[in-house]
Amino acid sequence: MVMSDIQEEVVYQRPVSLENTVTHYCPGCTHGTAHRLVAEVLDEMGIREKTIGVASVGCSVFAYNYINTDFVQAPHGRAPAMATGVKRVMPDRFVFTYQGDGDMASIGMGEIVAAAARGENITVIFINNTNYGMTGGQMAPTTLPGQKTTSSPTGRDVEVQGYPVRAVELLSTLDGASYAVRRSLHDPKNIRMAKKAIRTAFEVQARGLGFSVVELLSICPTNWGMTPDQALNWLEQHMIPYYPIGDFKVHEAIANLRF
Amino acid sequence: MVMSDIQEEVVYQRPVSLENTVTHYCPGCTHGTAHRLVAEVLDEMGIREKTIGVASVGCSVFAYNYINTDFVQAPHGRAPAMATGVKRVMPDRFVFTYQGDGDMASIGMGEIVAAAARGENITVIFINNTNYGMTGGQMAPTTLPGQKTTSSPTGRDVEVQGYPVRAVELLSTLDGASYAVRRSLHDPKNIRMAKKAIRTAFEVQARGLGFSVVELLSICPTNWGMTPDQALNWLEQHMIPYYPIGDFKVHEAIANLRF
Amino acid sequence: MQTEIVIAGFGGQGVLFAGQLLAYAAMDSGMETTWIPSYGPEMRGGTANCTVIVADEEIGAPVVRNPQAVIAMNRPSLDKYEPLIKPGGVLVVNSSMVDRTPERDDIIVVTIPGNEIAEELGSRRLTNMVLLGGLLKALPVLPLEAIEKALAEHLPERHKKLLPQNYQALRAGANYEQEAFV
Amino acid sequence: MQTEIVIAGFGGQGVLFAGQLLAYAAMDSGMETTWIPSYGPEMRGGTANCTVIVADEEIGAPVVRNPQAVIAMNRPSLDKYEPLIKPGGVLVVNSSMVDRTPERDDIIVVTIPGNEIAEELGSRRLTNMVLLGGLLKALPVLPLEAIEKALAEHLPERHKKLLPQNYQALRAGANYEQEAFV
C-alpha cells in the first residue's frame, strides 16, 4: 500500500563550498553573488577539493576567506600568470582566477591576453563593476562614457580618457580562448544564466579545452552612491547596452552542453 | 617655338628622412624596408621636423640611427606608454612607435591595448617577423603553429605553447582604435600597399582621430635560416594564410582617402 | 605644551569631521595642529577614529599612546580608550551608544546622551557636534567660537543650511547638565 | 703556469669553434681551461673572437690584456692584437686575409696563407684548422692528437664526414714551411 505524505524539502541552502564566514563586502554587493555561484558550481561538480583559486587585488582580495577551497593570492593583475604556474605543475587540478575589471582589464591586460593566447586550461571569473571598488571608486577601463568616478570627477571624457574596454570580446579574438561569454548579476534570470556559464567554463576546463572566461556585470553600490536596488537598475539600463550579454566564443565541444 | 627634349628625371631616390647611415640589419631584412617606407611618408607629408619616433627593444632598437627625426628609445614593450607621455605634452607633434612582435604582442600587450583603448593619437608600426630576432630567434606570440625557433626547437606545439596572436584583429575590437590594418613587405605590390597604409595612419593622427596601427609582415632570414628570397616566399606561403592582409578597422573620416 | 584628543566611533558617526573641525579651529587660532585618521578594513561601516593634536610648538608624533582627551562614540571605543587616557585627562562618552559606565576615577568623565540630544535637535547626524561641545566644555583647549567659525567655513556646501542646528548641537553638548563623576 | 690564446677574426671564420677545440683538448688532457667569446653588435658578420686559457691550476681571469699567443684571421685582428702579445709569445697570421707583414720582432711570428691552403684541401671553412695547426706547432701547449680527438668528438654531426679533411688541415698548418721572421 502507498500513502501520500507531505514533506518539506530543501530547495536552496548555502553551498558547502562557501566558508561559514561573513564577507567584508558592502550590503548588496554582487561580488557575494558571484562567489556564491562559483561555490554552487564547485558543489555540483564535486570538485571543491580538487580546485585551487587565485584571488586578485581588489575588493575580492579576500575571496580566499569565503570560497572554501585551497587558494593563493596574486599581485594586482597577475592572477592569470600565477594560475598558469599552478596549473602547469598540477594539471589535474581545477584552477580559476577571480578578478576585477581594474585588475584584469587594466594592469593585468598583458597577462590575461597571454594566458588566453596560450589556451591555458584555466577558468577566469571576471567581475565588471565599472570602477576600482577597493581603492574608492576610481575610473576603470570599463567605466562608461560620461560616468563620474573619483578620478573622472566630471564624467569619463572619451576624447581624453579613452573608451571602455569590452574585455571578453577582445579575448574572444584569440584562438586559445575556448569559452568567452558575458553574463549579468542584476536579476534572478540573469543570475541563473550566469551560473550556467560558470558551470560551462569549469566543464571546459574539465575537458582540457583551454581558456575559459566569464564576465559578470556587477554592481558597486557604495562607490556608485546608490542603494543596491538602484544600482541593479543602473546596471541594466546603462551597462547592458554597452556590454551586451552573450556568447562570444564557444568551443564546439561544449556548445551543446545543458545543465 | 616648342622643342621636344629628352631629359632624365629621378624616379626614386633615398628619402631625406632616412639618415645617411648604414643599418646593422642582416642583408635582406625587411626592417630596412619598413624604415624606408616610414621615411618616405614623412617626406611626402613634410612632417620630419614635427615627428618624434619611439624606438623599442628588438632588432629595430637602433631605428633612431636610421630614421632622421627626433627619437626616444623605450624599454621593452613600453613604447606605447612612452609615446603617450610624449604626445600628451606635445599634442601637435606626430608621434609614432616602431615595435616588433615580441615587443608589442608579448611583453608590451598591456601597454598597446591600453593606448588603443585610450584612443591615444599616435601611430604604431608593428613588425611581425614571427620571432624574437634580436635575441636569436626565440618563439614569439606570432610564431606559427609548428614553426621551429630556438625556444620551440621541435616546432611550436599549440597545445603546450599556445596559439599565435593576431594583434591587429585584437586591437580592432577597441573603440579607441581608428585604424588597424595588416600589410606585407614581401613583394613590390604589397610594399606599395604598405606605404599607403602607413601614410593613412599618419593622416589619422594628423586629423586627431586617435590610435592607428599598421602591422607589417616581415622576414627574418637570419633566424629563419633562409636566404632573403626564400624568406619572402615563406612569408607569402605560410604567414599570409594565418595573418590575412586587410583592413580591420578604418575610421569613416579617412575611409575614402586616396594617395 | 600640547593636547592630544582622540575621537573614536563607527564609520558614519562623523568622527573624522569632528576631528577636522578641531584642527581647523586650532589652526585659525594660530596654533600648531595635526589630524590623523585610522580606519578598519571595510569600505563601509567598521571602526573609524582620529587623533588631533593641538600645540604651541612643532608637533612631534601625530599619535600617542596616552591621549589627554577621548570622545568615545560607542562601546568598543570606550573599551579601547578608557584605559589609555592620561591621568587627569578627559573622557567624553556618548551614553546613547554605550551600555556601561566608565570605570576610571583619575580622569574627568563627561557622559552625554549624544544621539538623543541630536535627534531632539532634528538629526542624529548632529551627535558628533553634541559630544564635541561636551569635550570643549571640559577641556577648554579652544573656544567654542573657533569651532563655529570652522563649521561655517568647512561644512560641505550641501549641508550649509544645517549650520544653525550644528551651532545648537555644540552648545547643547557644552551646556548639558550632568552628574559629576569625580 | 698558464697559456692564454686569442683567436680573432670575422664572424663565420670558425674562430669560436677553433677556440672550443683547444678547450676540449685541454680538458681531455687533464688541464684546466676556459673559453670565453666576445662579439660585435651585429647578428650576422662583424667581429668575433675568443680567449682560451690552458693552465695547470685554478684559472683566474678568463681574459688578459697580454696573451701568450694570437691567431689573427684578418687584418683588423692583426692590428688590434699584434701590439698586445707578450714578449716571447706567438702570433699566427692568416696571410690570405692580411695585406701587411707583422712588425714585432720580440715574438715568434708564423705566417700561413690559410685560405689558400684550406681551399686546396677542399673548403675555405678549413682555414681555422690550418691556422690552429700552425699555432700548435709554434706553441706546443697541446699535442695535435688531442685536437684531433676533440674534433672527432665535437665536430657537428652533419660535418663528421669532413673529419679527414680537418685532420689534414691541422697537419698542413703545422707542417707549413715558412720564412722565419725572427
Added chain:
Amino acid sequence: MPPKGRIAVNEMYCKGCELCVNACPQHVIALAADRITAKGYHPAALVKEGCTGCAICSVVCPEAAITVWREAVRRVPA
C-alpha cells in the same frame, strides 16, 4: 494551488541589502525594523504568508544567507 514554502534568513550573514525583499514575487519578505544584527544591519525576514518556495530570494542574495524549503507530496510506502 501554488506550492507552500518557507525561508530562513541566517542573520549572521544578512546585511539588510533588501535585494531579496525586492525580488520576492510574493512580496512576503521585509527587513526587520526592530532588530539589528551583530554587524549592525536590519535583517530580512519572512513577514507574511504566501511563500511558494520559489527560491528567487536565495538566487539574488549576495550573502547566501537564505535557506528555502518547499512542501512536496511524496508517495511513501506504508
Added chain:
Amino acid sequence: MPPKGRIAVNEMYCKGCELCVNACPQHVIALAADRITAKGYHPAALVKEGCTGCAICSVVCPEAAITVWREAVRRVPA
C-alpha cells in the same frame, strides 16, 4: 617602346641581398661577383641594357640603396 631608365646602387648601403636582382622584371641587375663593399658584400649593379626605370628594384630594396632615373620627353620652349 618602353621608356629608358637606369639605376645607381650606393655601395655604402648595399648588402647584396639580391632582392632587387630577383624583383627586376627586366632581369638587368646582378651582384658584382668581382667586387666587395666595405661591409664585405658583393654589391648589386645594373649589368645589362633594358632598364625601364620602373623603380621596382628601389621599392624592394631594404637599404634604400638604389636611385632610379627614367628618360622623359619634355617640351621645352626654345
Added chain:
Amino acid sequence: MARELWKGNNAIAEAAVRAGLQAYFGYPITPQTELLEYLSWRMPELGRAFVQAESELGAVNMVYGAACTGARVMSSSSSPGVSLMMEGLSYLAGTELPAVLVDVMRGGPGLGNIAPAQGDYNQIVHGGGHGDYNMLVLAPSSVQEAVDLTYISFDLAEKYRVVTVVLLDGSIGQMMEPAEMPEMRPVRRLPEEAPEWAVTGAMGRQRRVLSSIYLQPPEEEEANLRILKRWQQVIANEVRCKTYYMEDARFAVVGFGSAGRVALSAVRAARAEGIPVGLVRPITLNPFPEKILQQYAGQVESMLVVEMSAGQMLEDVRRVVQGRVPVELCARLGGIMPLPDEVLDAIRSLARGEATLEGHPRDRWLQRMSLLY
C-alpha cells in the same frame, strides 16, 4: 599666503601644480590615491595633462616619455606599485632625465597592508632597479615640509638630471596639518623653453635622440662615470638634514619622516627627564648626511636609529659612523608607527650606557621584539 589645513597627499599634489607640473601619470593605490584624485580635476582645470595609466608600469614609462620633452612631470605610487617602476626608473637614470616620483610607503613585503611604513628605504635609497644609479631622495616629516620639498624637487631633478623621489609614509599622506602653499609658477612653454637636450621634434635644429643604450662598453662606462660625477655635485651641494637639541647632546637619535617626528616627541620627553639627547633628522636620504653624522659620532656616546623598517637606515648610519660609537635600533614594522614612549624607553637605555659595539644591533632589537609576540 595663509596657512590652510591640508591633507598630505593633496598638499603634495597642489605643491607640484604650483611648481609648474605639466603632466601627471599615475595609477590608484592606497595610501596615495588622493594625490591622483586631486590631480584628476586640478590638472585638466589648468589645461595640463593628466592620465590615469593602465598600471604603474605604464605610468613610469609615460613619465619617461614626457620627461624626454623637457616637461615637468611626476608620478606617484606606493610600495607594490613602486616596485613595478624599477625598470623605468633605471631607464630614466640611464637616459639622464629629470622627473619626480612621490612614493607614499605602506606595509610590506608583498601585498602587505595599507598602513604607514618605511620598509622601502633600500629600494629607493640604494637602487631597486638594475645598474649603478642614484635618485635624489627627499623625506619630509610634515605636510608643510612635503609641500616645500615637492616644490623644489623639480628644480633639483632638472639641475642634476636625476629622478627626485619625495619619500614619505602613509601617515604623512593621510594626515592633515596647516601648510602654506608656495606661489604658482608659470609652466614651461614647449618647445620654446625646453632644455637643450630635449626631444621636441627637430624643427629648425639638428635632430636629437634620447636613449639609455650604449652598446660599446667603453661608451657605457663613460656614461656611467658622467652620471656618477654629476652625483658627486649632488653630494657636495644638496645634503639636507635637520637637527634638534644636538648642541650639547651626549646621545643622538636618528630618524627620518614620521619616525623622525615620533623621535622628536621622545627626545623632548627625555630632555624633560634630564637626558642630554638630541635628534638628527635626515631630509635627504640620498645623498645621506654623512658628514653631519660623522661629526656627531665624535661628540656623542651612542646613537639610536628609529625607523619603520628592520634596520635599513641603521646600516647606513653604521657604515657612516665607522664603529666610532655604538648604534642601536628602535623599529616597528608592518604598518605600525612606533609610539614616543617606546622610543623614550630606548633613549633611557642609551642613557644607562647599555649601547654596545658588540654583536649586531639588529639581533638585540629582534630579541626585544620577541617579547611582543
Added chain:
Amino acid sequence: MARELWKGNNAIAEAAVRAGLQAYFGYPITPQTELLEYLSWRMPELGRAFVQAESELGAVNMVYGAACTGARVMSSSSSPGVSLMMEGLSYLAGTELPAVLVDVMRGGPGLGNIAPAQGDYNQIVHGGGHGDYNMLVLAPSSVQEAVDLTYISFDLAEKYRVVTVVLLDGSIGQMMEPAEMPEMRPVRRLPEEAPEWAVTGAMGRQRRVLSSIYLQPPEEEEANLRILKRWQQVIANEVRCKTYYMEDARFAVVGFGSAGRVALSAVRAARAEGIPVGLVRPITLNPFPEKILQQYAGQVESMLVVEMSAGQMLEDVRRVVQGRVPVELCARLGGIMPLPDEVLDAIRSLARGEATLEGHPRDRWLQRMSLLY
C-alpha cells in the same frame, strides 16, 4: 661523472634539472637566453613544465604560482628583466615561498648593453622590491661553482623558505669551462610529497591559503619578525666564502664572481712580486661574510674591493670593517671586466701604503677613472 666542457648558462640549466627542477618560467634576454633555450627542449624531454612567459612579470608570477604548490621552480633573466620582477619577488618573500632565480647581469642602467657587469648588486643583495625581506644570494665565479651552487640553491630555498638568487655576470654565463655534473635527483611527486604549507587542492585535508596580505599591522609585524628570525638562521648557518693566500696576508682583496677571479690572477702576480696579499671571495653575498671580513680587518693593513659596479659592495665592506682598516676601490663599469694588470696596479698602491681612511674611496677611484676618458 666525467668533466665536460659546459657553457655557463647551459650548465646552470642542467644543474637545475638534476636538482629536480619541476617547472621553469622565463623570457629571453641576452646574456641569459641560452639557459631558457636549453630548458625549452630539456624540460619537455623529461616531461617537466617549461613555459616561455609573456614577460618577466609573467615569468615571476608563474614562478610564484608554481612555488605555492611546493614544486621546485626557477626563472632566469638579466638586469632589466630582473627589475620587472621586483614586485613578484617581494610577494614571494612576503608569502615565505622557496624559489630560485638565476640573474645573469649585464651593463646598465637602462637598456645599457649585453656585456658582463655587477651593477645589480644592491638590487639583489639589499632588496630592490618593496618591504623588508632578504634573498639568499649565491655568486659563483666559475662554471663548476655555478653548477654546484645551482644544485644546492633549491635545498637552501626550501630549508629557509626564501628565494635563492644565483647571481652571476654575463661572462660566466657565456664562458665555457670543464665542469662535472651532479647526479640526477628524482623529482618531487605532487601532491604526495608536497611540504605541509603547499596549496595543492584540499583533498582529504583542511584547505590552505597562501597570501602576503596582513591587513592588521600587528599581524604584518609578526610575519615580518618571523621572516627576520628565519633569516638569522641563514646568517648563522649559510655564509660561504673562499679565501686565497690569506694566512700571512697583510693586504686583502675582496671581490666576487668574475671580478673575484680576475682579482685572483692579480693576487698571484702580486705575490710573485713579493707583495703579501690575499683574496677574500664572498660566495654568499647575502648573508655577507661579515665575521670573516671583520677578522681579516684585524690582520691586514688595508683592503681593496674589486667589483664591476661603482662601489656597491665597497659600501658593505666598509660597513663591516667599521673603519678599522682603509678600504680602496678598483672598479670597471658598463660591461667592462677589469683586467688583472689594473687590479695588480691597485694592489701595488696598497703595498706602497697609499690606502687611507680619509675621504671616500669612491671619490679617489672616480678621480683615477677620469684619466681614462
